[in-house]
Amino acid sequence: MLEDYIWRKKKERDILIMAHMVVGYPSIEESLDLVRTIVAAGVDLMELQIPFSEPIADGPVILKANQTTLSSGLRVDDCFRFAHQVTNEFDIPFLFMTYYNIVFKRGEERFFAEAREAGIRGAIVPDIPPEEGESYMAAATANGIDPIFVLAPTSSPQRFDYLGRFGSGFFYCVARRGVTGAETHFSVELDEFLQRCRKATQLPLALGFGVSSKEEIEFLRGKAEIAVVGSQALRVLNSDGIGAVGSLFRSLR
Amino acid sequence: MDKSGYYGQFGGAFIPETLNATLWQLNTAFAEVKEDSSFWTEYETLMSTYSCRPTPLTYAENLSSHFGGPRFYIKREDLNHTGAHKLNNVMGQGLLVQRMGKNRVIAETGAGQHGVATATMAAKLGYSCTIYMGEVDVARQRPNVFWMQQLGATVVPVKDGARILKDAINEALRDWSTNMDTTHYVLGTACGPHPYPEMVSYFQSIIGMEARNQILSQAGRLPKRIYACVGGGSNALGVFSGFLEDSSVELVGVEAGGEGLETNKHASRLAYGHGSVGVAQGYKTYFLQDEDGQMLETHSVAAGLDYIGVSPILAAYHEEKKIRFEAATDKEVLEATRLVMRMEGIIPALESAHALAGAFREAPQMNADDVIVINLSGRGDKDIFTIADALGDATWKSFIATKAEEYSA
Numbered sequence: 001m002l003e004d005y006i007w008r009k010k011k012e013r014d015i016l017i018m019a020h021m022v023v024g025y026p027s028i029e030e031s032l033d034l035v036r037t038i039v040a041a042g043v044d045l046m047e048l049q050i051p052f053s054e055p056i057a058d059g060p061v062i063l064k065a066n067q068t069t070l071s072s073g074l075r076v077d078d079c080f081r082f083a084h085q086v087t088n089e090f091d092i093p094f095l096f097m098t099y100y101n102i103v104f105k106r107g108e109e110r111f112f113a114e115a116r117e118a119g120i121r122g123a124i125v126p127d128i129p130p131e132e133g134e135s136y137m138a139a140a141t142a143n144g145i146d147p148i149f150v151l152a153p154t155s156s157p158q159r160f161d162y163l164g165r166f167g168s169g170f171f172y173c174v175a176r177r178g179v180t181g182a183e184t185h186f187s188v189e190l191d192e193f194l195q196r197c198r199k200a201t202q203l204p205l206a207l208g209f210g211v212s213s214k215e216e217i218e219f220l221r222g223k224a225e226i227a228v229v230g231s232q233a234l235r236v237l238n239s240d241g242i243g244a245v246g247s248l249f250r251s252l253r
Numbered sequence: 254m255d256k257s258g259y260y261g262q263f264g265g266a267f268i269p270e271t272l273n274a275t276l277w278q279l280n281t282a283f284a285e286v287k288e289d290s291s292f293w294t295e296y297e298t299l300m301s302t303y304s305c306r307p308t309p310l311t312y313a314e315n316l317s318s319h320f321g322g323p324r325f326y327i328k329r330e331d332l333n334h335t336g337a338h339k340l341n342n343v344m345g346q347g348l349l350v351q352r353m354g355k356n357r358v359i360a361e362t363g364a365g366q367h368g369v370a371t372a373t374m375a376a377k378l379g380y381s382c383t384i385y386m387g388e389v390d391v392a393r394q395r396p397n398v399f400w401m402q403q404l405g406a407t408v409v410p411v412k413d414g415a416r417i418l419k420d421a422i423n424e425a426l427r428d429w430s431t432n433m434d435t436t437h438y439v440l441g442t443a444c445g446p447h448p449y450p451e452m453v454s455y456f457q458s459i460i461g462m463e464a465r466n467q468i469l470s471q472a473g474r475l476p477k478r479i480y481a482c483v484g485g486g487s488n489a490l491g492v493f494s495g496f497l498e499d500s501s502v503e504l505v506g507v508e509a510g511g512e513g514l515e516t517n518k519h520a521s522r523l524a525y526g527h528g529s530v531g532v533a534q535g536y537k538t539y540f541l542q543d544e545d546g547q548m549l550e551t552h553s554v555a556a557g558l559d560y561i562g563v564s565p566i567l568a569a570y571h572e573e574k575k576i577r578f579e580a581a582t583d584k585e586v587l588e589a590t591r592l593v594m595r596m597e598g599i600i601p602a603l604e605s606a607h608a609l610a611g612a613f614r615e616a617p618q619m620n621a622d623d624v625i626v627i628n629l630s631g632r633g634d635k636d637i638f639t640i641a642d643a644l645g646d647a648t649w650k651s652f653i654a655t656k657a658e659e660y661s662a
C-alpha cells in the first residue's frame with residue numbers, strides 16, 4: 001500500500017515530491033519521455049491524469065492540456081496502456097488522477113480491476129466525495145488501490161472528522177480555495193490548515209495547489225510528507241520543453 | 254453515509270471538497286426559507302411589484318382555428334420582467350443571497366436570458382455581478398451581452414471547450430470555488446449539484462401554480478397536454494409542477510432536435526435516445542457523451558437549449574414515464590416562430606418556439622375541443638440576428654451593412 005511506501009521513503013528524505021502530468025500531452029511519445037525525465041530527476045510518486053472534457057477542479061494550464069489531448073483523439077484505453085508501460089519501466093508508485101465520469105462510464109469495478117492490472121497504486125478523483133463514493137471506495141480497495149480523498153481549508157471541523165474516517169494511502173490537502181495553477185500564499189494560515197489536517201488523520205499528508213519553488217517546499221518540510229507539483233511543471237514544459245522539467249524537479253531538492 | 258438530493262438514480266452532489274462548505278451553507282439557507290411561509294409571501298410580492306406576475310395565460314384563437322383545434326392556451330413568461338421565466342429563479346436566489354450575507358453573484362448563461370436576469374437582480378439588490386458566457390454564445394446573442402454590461406455586470410467570454418453553455422458552467426464553478434466566501438453562484442437551471450435542481454424548480458413552480466388556476470378559470474377544465482421546451486429543464490419543471498398530481502394531463506418536454514436525429518448535430522438527450530447516464534458538472538443524469546465519458550459537442554439554433562445534460566428531476570420523470578420527451582428541429586422551430594408571430598402577434602424566443610413546434614406537430618391528431626397549454630418561456634427580441642439570418646431578410650441585411658459602414662467611418 002502507498003502508506004507504507006511513503007513512511008519508508010520518509011526515512012530517507014524529509015519531504016517527498018509527487019509530480020503530475022496529463023497522459024498524452026503534448027503527445028503519447030513525448031509524455032513517455034516526460035515520465036522518464038521526471039523519474040530520473042528523483043520524484044517519489046507520480047499522478048497520471050486521464051483527460052476529461054469538463055475538468056472543473058483544474059485551472060487554465062491543466063484545462064488546456066486536457067483539451068489538447070482530447071482533440072488529438074486520445075482515448076481512455078490509451079491511458080491504461082500508457083500506465084502499464086510506465087509502471088513496468090519505472091520503480092516509483094503511479095496514481096491515476098481523473099474525474100468521476102471516466103470511472104463511472106467504464107464501470108467502477110472494471111476501472112479499478114484494469115488499473116490494478118496496469119500497476120496503478122492510487123486514485124485521485126476530486127469530484128467524488130465519500131458520500132457519493134461508497135461503491136467507488138469498495139471497488140478501489142478490493143483491487144488494492146488507495147482511494148485518495150481531499151481536505152480543503154474551507155472544510156469545517158465536523159467535516160474534517162467525517163473525512164478522516166475515509167481514504168487510504170494519504171490525504172491530498174489543497175492549499176487554498178480555487179482551482180489548480182493559481183498562486184498560493186505559504187503563510188501562517190497554511191500552517192494552521194496543515195495542523196488541522198494532521199489532527200484529522202494518521203495518514204500522510206500531501207500538499208498541492210500552487211507549489212512551484214524550492215522555497216515553498218522548504219516551507220512544507222516537517223508539515224507535510226509530500227509536496228505535489230502540477231501546473232508549474234506543465235508551464236515549464238509548455239515554455240521550455242521536457243529537459244527543463246527535469247531541471248525544475250532537480251532544483252526542488 | 255448521507256446521500257441527499259436524489260431523484261431515482263439521478264442528482265446527487267459530485268463536487269470538489271472546496272465547495273462542500275458553501276453548498277452546505279446554501280442547503281441550510283434554502284431549508285430555512287422553505288419552512289418560513291413569510292419568505293414565499295415576500296417572494297410573491299416582489300414578483301408582482303417588480304416583475305409582471307402573475308403572467309397572463311393567452312387564448313390563441315387564431316392558431317386554434319388555423320389548426321382546427323385543439324384550443325391553444327399560451328402561458329406568457331415572455332411578459333415576465335427581462336423577457337423570460339429566468340427571473341423567477343433569479344429573484345428567489347437573490348433573496349437567499351441577502352440572508353446568506355454575500356455581496357457578489359456569478360452566473361453562467363447560454364442565450365443570455367439568465368445572464369440578463371442575474372445582472373438585473375444584482376442591480377436591484379445591490380450585488381456585484383460577473384456573468385460567464387461561451388464565446389460562441391457571446392457572438393450569437395450579442396444584444397443580451399450589451400444589456401448585461403449596461404446593467405453593470407462584467408461579462409466574461411469563455412474560450413475553453415466547446416465555448417457554449419456547459420463551458421460557462423465549468424468556469425462559474427471555478428470562480429465559485431475561489432470566491433465562495435463572498436460569492437453566490439446563481440445557477441440558472443434545474444441542474445448541477447444538490448440543492449440546485451430542487452431550489453430552481455421551487456422558484457419556478459410559481460409558473461405552474463398560476464397556470465393551473467388560470468386554465469381552470471378560463472377553459473373550465475384541465476388541459477389534455479402541456480408543452481414546454483427543455484434545455485436544462487427549469488421552465489418545464491416550473492409549469493409541469495402545477496399538474497404533476499393530475500393524471501389526466503399529459504406532460505410533453507420538447508428538446509432541441511438541431512439538424513435532426515441522423516445528423517448527430519442536436520442537443521436531445523432523452524427523445525432521440527442518444528444520451529447515457531453519467532456524472533458531470535456536479536450531478537448525475539443523462540448526458541450526450543461518448544463511450545469514454547467525454548462530453549460531445551451539441552447543436553441547436555437556440556443557445557439556451559444547446560446543452561449536454563438535463564435536470565436530474567426530469568431524467569427521473571422520463572424513466573418513470575411521467576413526462577414524454579420529443580425533439581423539434583431547427584427548421585420546425587423557425588416555421589413555428591414565423592407562424593406564431595403572424596397569427597398571434599407574439600415573438601417567441603427560439604428556445605420557447607420548440608414547445609410551439611412540438612404542439613403544432615401533434616395538433617392534427619387532437620380533437621377540436623381539446624385544451625392544451627404551451628409554456629412560452631421567453632420572448633424573441635434577443636434572437637433578432639439569428640431569426641433575420643434564418644429568414645434571409647434582405648432589408649435587415651442592408652440595414653446592418655449601412656450601420657457597419659457608419660461605425661467604420
